[in-house]
Amino acid sequence: MKALLGSLFFAVTSLSAFDYALKPERITSDVTCFFGAPEVMNKTNNGNIVNSCYIDTGEGYVVVDTGPSYAYAQSAYNAMQRIKPLPVKLVINTHIHDDHWLGNGFFTQNGVSVVGSDDFLHNVNVHEATRMQNTISPAAYEGTVSTLPTEIILESTRKKVGNQDIELKLISRTAHTAKDLVVYLPKLGVLFAGDLVFNDRLPSVKGGNINGWITTLEELEAMGALHVIGGHGRNTDKNSSKMTHEYLTQMRSEIRFAIESGLGIDETIKKVQMVEYQKYKLYDAMQSGNVEASYRVLEWE
Ligand SMILES: [Zn+2]
Numbered sequence: 001m002k003a004l005l006g007s008l009f010f011a012v013t014s015l016s017a018f019d020y021a022l023k024p025e026r027i028t029s030d031v032t033c034f035f036g037a038p039e040v041m042n043k044t045n046n047g048n049i050v051n052s053c054y055i056d057t058g059e060g061y062v063v064v065d066t067g068p069s070y071a072y073a074q075s076a077y078n079a080m081q082r083i084k085p086l087p088v089k090l091v092i093n094t095h096i097h098d099d100h101w102l103g104n105g106f107f108t109q110n111g112v113s114v115v116g117s118d119d120f121l122h123n124v125n126v127h128e129a130t131r132m133q134n135t136i137s138p139a140a141y142e143g144t145v146s147t148l149p150t151e152i153i154l155e156s157t158r159k160k161v162g163n164q165d166i167e168l169k170l171i172s173r174t175a176h177t178a179k180d181l182v183v184y185l186p187k188l189g190v191l192f193a194g195d196l197v198f199n200d201r202l203p204s205v206k207g208g209n210i211n212g213w214i215t216t217l218e219e220l221e222a223m224g225a226l227h228v229i230g231g232h233g234r235n236t237d238k239n240s241s242k243m244t245h246e247y248l249t250q251m252r253s254e255i256r257f258a259i260e261s262g263l264g265i266d267e268t269i270k271k272v273q274m275v276e277y278q279k280y281k282l283y284d285a286m287q288s289g290n291v292e293a294s295y296r297v298l299e300w301e
Pocket of ligand 1 (some may be wrong): 176
C-alpha cells in the first residue's frame with residue numbers, strides 16, 4: 001500500500017502546467033527549504049514570497065507550510081522527489097495567512113493529513129476569493145482550492161514520524177496571529193517559527209499583538225534551537241529571530257513613549273519612523289500599518 005500511494009502520488013504531479021522552478025536549499029542533513037523573495041505577492045513572483053520546508057524522516061517527508069498555490073506545492077514536491085523519492089507523510093500549517101497554506105489541496109487530494117490550529121475554522125472562509133487569487137497570475141493559481149487542515153489541534157502535541165520526534169507547539173496568545181503554531185525537531189535542534197520570525201523584510205504586525213509576539217519570541221529564544229527558520233527571509237541560524245525581536249521591541253518603546261507624551265495615533269505614526277529599518281524590504285508598505293496596529297494595543301496599557 002505504501003508503494004502504491006507513493007507511485008500514485010508521483011503520477012498526479014505532472015498534470016498542472018505552471019512551474020515555479022523552486023530551488024531547494026539544504027539547512028541540515030534532514031531539513032531542506034524553499035526560500036521566497038522578500039516582496040509582496042504579485043504576478044511576477046506569483047506568491048513565491050514565503051518559506052516552506054521538507055523534513056526527511058527516513059520513511060517519508062513532513063512538510064512545513066505548503067505555499068501560495070497548488071502549483072507551488074507541486075513544484076516543491078517535484079524538486080524534493082528529484083533529491084530523494086519519498087512519500088509525504090504529514091503536512092503542518094503554521095498559521096492562517098494564505099501565502100503559507102494554499103498548497104494544501106495538492107497533498108489532501110492524495111490522502112495526506114494536514115495539521116493546523118482551530119484558527120483556520122474561526123478565521124478562514126474557504127468560500128471567499130483569496131488575497132492570492134486576486135493578485136497572482138491565473139496560470140499560477142490554477143488548480144488551487146482553499147483547503148483547510150484535516151486535523152485541527154487545540155493544544156500543543158507531538159508526533160513521531162519515521163525517525164523524527166516532531167513537537168508541535170501551539171502559541172497560547174495572539175502573537176503574529178491569534179494562533180501561531182511552531183514546529184521543533186529536538187534531535188536536530190531545528191525550530192520552524194513560521195511568521196514569528198521575519199528576515200530581509202519588515203514583519204507584518206496587523207492582525208497580531210506586539211506584546212504577545214515579543215513574549216513569544218522570548219520563549220522561543222529560550223529553547224536554544226541551533227537553526228531557527230522563519231516564514232520569510234533567508235537567515236536560518238540560531239539568532240535569526242533577532243531582527244524581528246529588536247524591531248518589535250524598539251517599536252513598542254517608541255510608541256509607549258509617544259503615548260506617554262500625549263500623542264494621538266496619527267502623530268505617533270508620523271513620529272515612529274524607525275529610519276534604521278528603511279533598508280529592509282517592504283518598509284514603505286508596512287511601517288505605518290505596524291505602528292497603527294501596535295498603538296491600538298498599547299494605548300490600553
Ligand atoms: Zn503571516
